[in-house]
Amino acid sequence: xxxxxxxxxxxxxxxxxxxxxxxxxxxxxxxxxxxxxxxxxxxxxxxxxxxxxxxxxxxxxxxxxxxxxxxxxxxxxxxxxxxxxxxxxxxxxxxxxxxxxxxxxxxxxxxxxxxxxxxxxxxxxxxxxxxxxxxxxxxxxxxxxxxxxxxxxxxxxxxxxxxxxxxxxxxxxxxxxxxxxxxxxxxxxxxxxxxxxxxxxxxxxxxxxxxxxxxxxxxxxxxxxxxxxxxxxxxxxxxxxxxxxxxxxxxxxxxxxxxxxxxxxxxxxxxxxxxxxxxxxxxxxxxxxxxxxxxxxxxxxxxxxxxxxxxxxxxxxxxxxxxxxxxxxxxxxxxxxxxxxxxxxxxxxxxxxxxxxxxxxxxxxxxxxxxxxxxxxxxxxxxxxxxxx
Amino acid sequence: xxxxxxxxxxxxxxxxxxxxxxxxxxxxxxxxxxxxxxxxxxxxxxxxxxxxxxxxxxxxxxxxxxxxxxxxxxxxxxxxxxxxxxxxxxxxxxxxxxxxxxxxxxxxxxxxxxxxxxxxxxxxxxxxxxxxxxxxxxx
Numbered sequence: 001x002x003x004x005x006x007x008x009x010x011x012x013x014x015x016x017x018x019x020x021x022x023x024x025x026x027x028x029x030x031x032x033x034x035x036x037x038x039x040x041x042x043x044x045x046x047x048x049x050x051x052x053x054x055x056x057x058x059x060x061x062x063x064x065x066x067x068x069x070x071x072x073x074x075x076x077x078x079x080x081x082x083x084x085x086x087x088x089x090x091x092x093x094x095x096x097x098x099x100x101x102x103x104x105x106x107x108x109x110x111x112x113x114x115x116x117x118x119x120x121x122x123x124x125x126x127x128x129x130x131x132x133x134x135x136x137x138x139x140x141x142x143x144x145x146x147x148x149x150x151x152x153x154x155x156x157x158x159x160x161x162x163x164x165x166x167x168x169x170x171x172x173x174x175x176x177x178x179x180x181x182x183x184x185x186x187x188x189x190x191x192x193x194x195x196x197x198x199x200x201x202x203x204x205x206x207x208x209x210x211x212x213x214x215x216x217x218x219x220x221x222x223x224x225x226x227x228x229x230x231x232x233x234x235x236x237x238x239x240x241x242x243x244x245x246x247x248x249x250x251x252x253x254x255x256x257x258x259x260x261x262x263x264x265x266x267x268x269x270x271x272x273x274x275x276x277x278x279x280x281x282x283x284x285x286x287x288x289x290x291x292x293x294x295x296x297x298x299x300x301x302x303x304x305x306x307x308x309x310x311x312x313x314x315x316x317x318x319x320x321x322x323x324x325x326x327x328x329x330x331x332x333x334x335x336x337x338x339x340x341x342x343x344x345x346x347x348x349x350x351x352x353x354x355x356x357x358x359x360x361x362x363x364x365x366x367x368x369x370x371x372x373x374x375x376x377x378x379x380x381x382x383x384x385x386x387x388x389x
Numbered sequence: 390x391x392x393x394x395x396x397x398x399x400x401x402x403x404x405x406x407x408x409x410x411x412x413x414x415x416x417x418x419x420x421x422x423x424x425x426x427x428x429x430x431x432x433x434x435x436x437x438x439x440x441x442x443x444x445x446x447x448x449x450x451x452x453x454x455x456x457x458x459x460x461x462x463x464x465x466x467x468x469x470x471x472x473x474x475x476x477x478x479x480x481x482x483x484x485x486x487x488x489x490x491x492x493x494x495x496x497x498x499x500x501x502x503x504x505x506x507x508x509x510x511x512x513x514x515x516x517x518x519x520x521x522x523x524x525x526x527x528x
Contacts, residue, residue: 133490154460251488
């Protein structure tokens with residue numbers, strides 16, 4: 001088997017209320033990736049389009065987007081796994097390339113969430129859970145993750161302030177990421193000031209400041225076989241490991257509430273495929289849709305032992321200068337979370353880091369990076385490990 | 390059309406299912422799960438089909454006795470259609486061979502709620518006439 005590389009990455013700026021249609025939004029991430037790769041549309045032999053369809057008016061967006069991007073008559077199709085759609089798209093692209101069926105594949109993620117209100121968006125995301133047995137109780141994403149936060153606090157003594165520290169870190173990098181939707185500082189004082197909107201309870205123990213920012217955005221990752229990668233790219237980044245797992249959708253079917261079983265399973269697969277240990281990861285992007293999700297990711301990925309994730313953030317080991325920098329682009333919390341675009345954006349960040357092109361967010365000389373991208377409340381989990389020569 | 394399931398919860402997103410008897414059991418005051426008659430596997434929420442042995446020969450059993458609170462969250466902000474219910478607390482309770490996801494009874498004061506506490510399940514009629522079940526403190 002040959003190696004599979006990422007030769008181009010791009011994303012739109014993540015914004016509230018994108019002033020255009022989904023095809024125009026997709027074009028922004030695609031253009032950046034194409035310029036980055038230095039290739040033409042005709043060099044791409046297939047495209048995989050990733051999003052969560054309930055936000056769209058357009059039926060079957062893949063065909064419309066492929067046409068707009070000049071990707072006819074090459075095949076295109078749609079991949080969906082909620083918030084991990086574009087990591088799943090990368091997994092599919094890897095298989096398409098590794099099988100020899102295609103040599104260069106574009107993974108295009110997008111989401112225009114602003115066509116519906118925030119409450120409607122919460123309702124749709126709640127329907128990413130079990131609509132028969134759970135949604136009738138009035139569920140939504142923050143409340144599900146809040147149950148994990150409650151269990152983590154009860155078992156390990158994690159505090160709301162520990163979670164707030166993760167939000168403060170995210171904002172540190174959101175302020176210097178020109179692609180981020182939330183560019184303002186968040187301080188611990190905001191969480192303790194009961195008149196500050198950040199401290200308002202959403203679903204106990206999570207507060208407004210613990211929740212990520214909805215956004216419109218797109219991303220694109222261009223994947224190639226070894227021959228094409230060497231032809232087109234001076235700095236290919238190689239896909240070293242892929243892991244993917246699922247868990248019962250209904251909370252009643254789960255055994256673990258202090259971590260995500262899908263993340264643990266996907267991480268184990270990815271580490272084994274890459275032949276590395278967690279301690280060898282130099283920089284990571286994790287799915288911080290809520291602060292507790294990043295805390296659990298530290299532990300599920302093996303950066304800290306179960307229950308000791310709080311020590312990592314208290315000692316700032318996940319800051320840019322720390323032992324294992326995590327989400328130094330602002331993460332979903334500050335950069336924003338346009339569902340279908342998120343995985344591709346995380347991959348873009350790690351590719352730029354490995355190439356030494358992350359600008360003010362650059363970590364010192366990383367060689368191995370990891371992306372942890374979760375769909376639903378730990379319903380789908382993808383872990384991807386990337387490396388440079 | 391047997392659409393009994395539309396009565397489940399504040400808003401039901403499902404009308405037809407092979408587990409519609411669950412609603413009739415709620416109306417009779419009982420929360421029920423299913424057990425596979427072939428291999429004995431126990432399911433909550435109830436299912437019409439057993440993935441372990443692929444049988445569809447299931448029997449109903451009542452969820453009874455005491456369970457322990459695994460985790461919970463109190464919502465101050467609700468999805469569309471649930472605004473009038475706020476605040477309410479969702480929870481997972483472990484009954485040993487299975488777990489149940491649902492709401493805590495309104496009458497339990499928030500400061501009395503703690504992970505590990507004993508709870509039982511009971512049928513609850515909502516102000517809009519719909520039915521669900523809630524966890525309450527055992528007698």
